[in-house]
Amino acid sequence: MSALPKFVGLRLADGRSDTAVVLLGAGVVGGALLRLLSAGGHDVRLVGLANSTRQCVDPTGLDFDAAPALLAQAEVGRSDDALLAALDASGAARRVVVDATASAETASRHADWLSRGYAVVTANKIAAAASADAWRGLRAASARGAFYGDAATVGAGLPVLATLRRLHACGDALVALEGVFSGSLSWLFNRYDGTRPFSSLLREARAWGYTEPDPRVDLCGADVARKLVILARAAGHAIDVDDVAVEGLVPASLRDVDVETFLARAGELDVIIAERHAAALAEGYCLRHLATFDANGRAHVGLVAVGADHPAARLSGADNLFALTTQRYRARPLVIQGPGAGADVTAQALLGDLLALAPARFAAL
Amino acid sequence: MSALPKFVGLRLADGRSDTAVVLLGAGVVGGALLRLLSAGGHDVRLVGLANSTRQCVDPTGLDFDAAPALLAQAEVGRSDDALLAALDASGAARRVVVDATASAETASRHADWLSRGYAVVTANKIAAAASADAWRGLRAASARGAFYGDAATVGAGLPVLATLRRLHACGDALVALEGVFSGSLSWLFNRYDGTRPFSSLLREARAWGYTEPDPRVDLCGADVARKLVILARAAGHAIDVDDVAVEGLVPASLRDVDVETFLARAGELDVIIAERHAAALAEGYCLRHLATFDANGRAHVGLVAVGADHPAARLSGADNLFALTTQRYRARPLVIQGPGAGADVTAQALLGDLLALAPARFAAL
Numbered sequence: 001m002s003a004l005p006k007f008v009g010l011r012l013a014d015g016r017s018d019t020a021v022v023l024l025g026a027g028v029v030g031g032a033l034l035r036l037l038s039a040g041g042h043d044v045r046l047v048g049l050a051n052s053t054r055q056c057v058d059p060t061g062l063d064f065d066a067a068p069a070l071l072a073q074a075e076v077g078r079s080d081d082a083l084l085a086a087l088d089a090s091g092a093a094r095r096v097v098v099d100a101t102a103s104a105e106t107a108s109r110h111a112d113w114l115s116r117g118y119a120v121v122t123a124n125k126i127a128a129a130a131s132a133d134a135w136r137g138l139r140a141a142s143a144r145g146a147f148y149g150d151a152a153t154v155g156a157g158l159p160v161l162a163t164l165r166r167l168h169a170c171g172d173a174l175v176a177l178e179g180v181f182s183g184s185l186s187w188l189f190n191r192y193d194g195t196r197p198f199s200s201l202l203r204e205a206r207a208w209g210y211t212e213p214d215p216r217v218d219l220c221g222a223d224v225a226r227k228l229v230i231l232a233r234a235a236g237h238a239i240d241v242d243d244v245a246v247e248g249l250v251p252a253s254l255r256d257v258d259v260e261t262f263l264a265r266a267g268e269l270d271v272i273i274a275e276r277h278a279a280a281l282a283e284g285y286c287l288r289h290l291a292t293f294d295a296n297g298r299a300h301v302g303l304v305a306v307g308a309d310h311p312a313a314r315l316s317g318a319d320n321l322f323a324l325t326t327q328r329y330r331a332r333p334l335v336i337q338g339p340g341a342g343a344d345v346t347a348q349a350l351l352g353d354l355l356a357l358a359p360a361r362f363a364a365l
Numbered sequence: 366m367s368a369l370p371k372f373v374g375l376r377l378a379d380g381r382s383d384t385a386v387v388l389l390g391a392g393v394v395g396g397a398l399l400r401l402l403s404a405g406g407h408d409v410r411l412v413g414l415a416n417s418t419r420q421c422v423d424p425t426g427l428d429f430d431a432a433p434a435l436l437a438q439a440e441v442g443r444s445d446d447a448l449l450a451a452l453d454a455s456g457a458a459r460r461v462v463v464d465a466t467a468s469a470e471t472a473s474r475h476a477d478w479l480s481r482g483y484a485v486v487t488a489n490k491i492a493a494a495a496s497a498d499a500w501r502g503l504r505a506a507s508a509r510g511a512f513y514g515d516a517a518t519v520g521a522g523l524p525v526l527a528t529l530r531r532l533h534a535c536g537d538a539l540v541a542l543e544g545v546f547s548g549s550l551s552w553l554f555n556r557y558d559g560t561r562p563f564s565s566l567l568r569e570a571r572a573w574g575y576t577e578p579d580p581r582v583d584l585c586g587a588d589v590a591r592k593l594v595i596l597a598r599a600a601g602h603a604i605d606v607d608d609v610a611v612e613g614l615v616p617a618s619l620r621d622v623d624v625e626t627f628l629a630r631a632g633e634l635d636v637i638i639a640e641r642h643a644a645a646l647a648e649g650y651c652l653r654h655l656a657t658f659d660a661n662g663r664a665h666v667g668l669v670a671v672g673a674d675h676p677a678a679r680l681s682g683a684d685n686l687f688a689l690t691t692q693r694y695r696a697r698p699l700v701i702q703g704p705g706a707g708a709d710v711t712a713q714a715l716l717g718d719l720l721a722l723a724p725a726r727f728a729a730l
């Protein structure tokens with residue numbers, strides 16, 4: 001047994017072979033991507049790095065390790081034009097904007113970048129889940145030829161989007177899509193068995209970093225609804241977030257208070273969840289936070305009581321689950337399961353999309 | 366909600382946009398592929414169809430539905446040169462040989478086709494699992510640029526090979542690979558609980574078509590070992606079938622008899638399996654037919670007693686299971702599960718590889 005080389009760069013006819021990248025977002029995910037890139041084994045050059053207030057550029061390539069410190073020392077000031085100019089000046093075969101932010105404003109520019117010929121690779125799911133009109137603009141720009149890499153937007157790179165697109169391209173119609181799309185909600189309901197108050201588990205999940213600093217962002221289900229929209233669209237169904245019936249877990253009385261107040265009063269959730277749990281248990285079921293979509297366009301996100309033979313009943317940890325039932329996977333679904341959050345796997349999903357820009361090499365034996 | 370178009374052909378600069386295909390093998394899988402192609406939604410043209418004794422060619426394109434009857438009426442005689450000439454005469458942008466046979470002789474020609482610039486898309490796993498020397502020739506031919514589509518060789522298109530290659534390309538080292546890679550052996554051990562003789566289940570599996578006509582082909586584990594080799598190679602480990610410790614399920618006394626005799630004497634397996642089952646059960650375990658590979662190169666195929674929390678313990682039907690533990694999926698594996706055999710999904714895996722030849726369109730939103 002011997003190790004095989006990991007990656008061979010694709011060289012274009014004119015001798016250019018590399019990929020120039022501008023990275024937007026130098027936080028947890030952006031930082032993890034820089035560490036992956038620093039390990040080598042690819043042909044990616046970083047020509048710009050930016051956060052919401054600063055940026056640094058170098059068309060010849062920034063050092064992956066030194067770039068964050070350089071960014072921190074840069075003068076305050078942001079200019080997309082200067083970043084895109086660095087891509088143009090790089091002379092690279094491929095020019096890519098990587099969006100590792102969670103900014104709606106940044107997402108609103110994806111379509112423009114695509115239409116100007118830049119590839120976009122994103123962990124930011126706002127554009128791909130945007131309203132139908134905005135999304136059609138994105139899709140039209142992508143259809144004109146620029147690559148839109150969104151593997152990181154759902155399941156942190158678990159291979160569900162690529163699989164749905166492959167099945168759809170093969171004419172295998174989606175019958176139903178079901179799963180647990182949130183690591184934090186997976187963990188909470190995999191652990192909850194009625195013996196410990198839900199609010200206590202919620203505080204533990206927050207302390208572990210499984211939830212957002214404001215856990216209502218997780219509990220409201222909006223992020224899961226966005227993922228469901230992205231998945232349904234990949235399967236050929238042009239649904240909108242407004243088409244998803246979202247059953248949020250935050251009672252009205254806790255929706256408009258500040259985070260500290262919410263955390264102090266999170267115990268108000270306990271009775272609600274305990275009653276749902278007891279009702280499920282009485283039927284021999286367990287509670288799971290499920291997203292479901294069927295070919296008639298029905299889309300739902302919320303708590304569902306499932307039987308012991310349901311794949312979600314056997315989830316552990318903070319695993320995500322995606323069960324795809326199609327015309328050809330009808331008797332039994334195609335199931336993809338595993339960690340669907342975390343900086344390292346999210347950054348790896350971004351890197352995978354960057355490498356997929358040289359598809360001939362990527363698909364090789 | 367509205368339906369989206371399934372596929373947009375990639376047009377090359379010179380106006381050519383289609384894919385010309387020669388299909389070798391007009392049996393169950395080849396026939397299913399022709400039915401998928403007949404449904405349309407792609408830019409594939411069939412310019413040749415062959416079985417082991419006959420062939421028909423038409424560079425302008427054979428009718429997908431009529432081709433099998435045309436083949437049956439053709440004169441006896443086979444010539445690869447004539448088939449490849451039809452690809453050349455087609456004027457198509459992409460020229461592909463699709464191998465839907467199980468022939469070692471056909472597999473031995475994959476490397477030559479690749480080196481002459483034809484793409485190869487295959488359900489035949491013999492070349493990809495061949496001895497290290499032969500495989501290096503295949504890999505070298507593929508590395509020079511021609512596409513080798515092998516999604517159908519493992520799991521009938523479950524997205525495990527593409528996922529392993531993606532993780533490997535991203536530098537995510539494989540720690541362990543484990544799973545149930547055979548639909549027939551999955552079904553047999555998912556069903557076996559000691560109440561009914563193993564040989565009775567085996568006869569039922571054969572009657573359903575889950576096993577080969579000679580079930581020893583399944584029971585010996587050689588096909589699973591080949592899949593393990595293909596998977597390990599996709600993860601960057603150049604192992605050989607000879608490196609796999611295969612624990613076959615056919616006792617020496619039944620290895621050299623004819624099929625009828627084997628079926629008549631299959632009851633000799635019952636005590637062996639019953640004892641293994643009872644020993645596992647005494648520990649609270651269940652028996653599963655597992656393939657395992659670890660980063661130290663240890664490769665094993667055979668019966669393993671697994672605990673109730675093992676993912677294979679919860680399999681049903683004839684599902685395949687692939688659990689990938691890597692440096693970045695270390696605490697919990699990335700799991701892919703579902704039907705891993707059957708003509709329709711195998712044919713769909715071939716079609717997916719054919720469509721992936723136009724990757725820019727395939728990867729688009």
